[in-house]
Amino acid sequence: MNPAVPTRWRSVLPHLDAPLPPDRTQQAAGSDGAGRSVQVNLPLELVRQSTQPREYWDVPAEVLEAYRRYRPTPLWRARGFEKAVGARVPIWVKYEGGNISGSHKLNTALAQAYYYHRAGVRELVTGTGAGQWGTALAAACALFGMECTVFMVGTSLQRKPYRGVLMRMLGARVHASPSSLTEVARSGQDSGNSLSLAIGEAVEYAARTEGAAFCIGSGETYSILHQSVIGLEAADQLAAQGATAGAVVGCVGAGSNFGGIALPFHAAATAAGTTPPLLVAAESSSTPKLSRGVYAYDRTDATGTSPLEAMYTIGSAYTIPDSHSAGLRYHGAAKVISAMRHAGQVEAVAVDQVDALAAGKAFTAAEMTLPAPESGHALAAAARLAAGGDGVPPTRDGVLVCVSGHGYLDLGAYEQFLNGELSDQAPDPQTLLAAVGGLERVGELAVRR
Template structure:
């Protein structure tokens, strides 16, 4: 694989512009390396992968794809289920693919230290690994509840040289306030504030931005080449969207370019954070500081408090702006899965395929099992975005019978989104 493929030339519309935060005036500014800015706005379709990044990709890519015949039998599937597996690298997830690219571009821009927030820990682990590869320092703020449940995620980050802090911490003002203590938005907010304290630090995010979804396009490009025939459903889990976007959007681009039929692209989220299925399409902050650009997203509100019993990841409050726009235009579909159902699907996959998926991936597997048992005619492609070997506490809770579904409260959703500005998005002329 020598290039990433962008979906932007194939959407048929421009993404809504970012807006300045409520308490500031003037244009939206960015501290991103210029190449990442270009990748977020340009209608260029193919982007060459820099050789230092491609060299590291070759250590673990292409990732395997197989037909999960034993899982098919386990769930009563009527059509093939094909699995694209992203857990076979040091970080244990798909997120290393964009982490390596971003570390490369930030290093070129003269940054010394990258700072980030992470929920279940996959992104923090991936960025720690990428920083180690490119000789950068790394600081990670990880959701405290998640870090306590998954301590070996923290061990791996520290092994890779990262400085790790449980969020909320005492290092930032937003952390001291700690108003959404189980929230990825809070951990990201701490990272944003901390990064601004030194000129050679930069905040780095791994999932919702358009450039990170571009980097992940290698997942879908590889999968399309590996499949031995068409499928009519492409399924991935959604926290903010890089895993699902990386798998699914190349299939959309292929269709728009006249290269292939278009399968149903199904985004699967948690019932605890159901932005695409129950959220509003509005301008919202991406973190708890509210100092970054306001983006047009399907959101349940940056201030929404995630239930304390939530263990199965996918805890970001909003979906990536490109996925949100596509959802608004009917170009992708969405559904939500409870964490007990997700973990049970992961357990059944482990027993049948001898591969333990991350709890996040269990959401996609649960949806794939359902679709393959009834709606699909020709087959399902699903991404197992990472392994669950560092997430065994959630499976322990499942086996102990203590996993509770934690659906978002409808009244809390209304309260968290009531003051948001809806997106005025003209649907005319959309292809």
């Protein structure tokens, strides 16, 4: 029998070595490019969830009712995948692709839509990369009777037009980014097809639209809190089978999927006074913020007006190479994940696009489940950990990996992989150095004083 859906979210904030570094307001900030002030107004409960070191937060009844339509999500031992990759320890898979959005993103979209609706907001506006977050928010807005506007990375929307169709089926308005609707796109502050630009467009659009609010799904501390349902369920499901995990793996765009699967294990171990499992963040080699970036104050979007957050980053101005893992094409990591990486509590591994899709292909054939390319990065990292070998840290017990979404709208990427048409574009070291050259490292100001 499956364990019950968690009725409380669990925060990792009480179990950090130190409080998160506070955000900073940029001296030149305050304009959306047209002379208007840009502020992101959060419902008070989301502010509390991001700042208070309180361990447990009740899931509102309306959100819990929605969760029960698709949760608990499945967890199984991937014996076929183990055999395919030569695993020496069990690989346990937690699968989040079985809801309308096709990914874990719905867990926080439902919570956020609930809180914004209670605050009187009529329309939520967002940016999305691969489209899972945009779809999730469109679904949540439909459930709570709200309007929804989505700016989706243009190259991703072109490759996956049915993501746009699904969002429109749910009542959302969908715009390819860069669009002609915002000053930030017209000004060329971010000339690439990036998630940072899509988010910047959404921030600007929401700021000038009455009754609207900007809403984001991945890197915020409250988003990671809502995603804790993944790890909480997984812990109960493993215990029900008498199993343990020596390593927990998730892919990282900004961090909500990885945080959702991994951080509840860290909180539980710390609370019990035991050693946490190895927490491994799998990122794209084309956007290697945790493995090759710097811990510095950087902006979260392309407007140039957002507060500076302490994050591992490759620079918000860095032009990220095109790839099929659009959900991972974000320049920075969430401040919670970044702080834990800085404290040595999180490990990071960069995975090539080709290796990720190869892992996805092997998983599809072995487990009869098609993962998203983003999830393929986590599967590739999990396979390395389970098989061991040169340069791979040893892991005790089994490996738990989150397959964050399905890949049915990503078959174009797999087709290119099968045809041998894909390559990887890892950042040039000098280009990376230039992109972060002007950023203030965390702790740098205190050292100068």
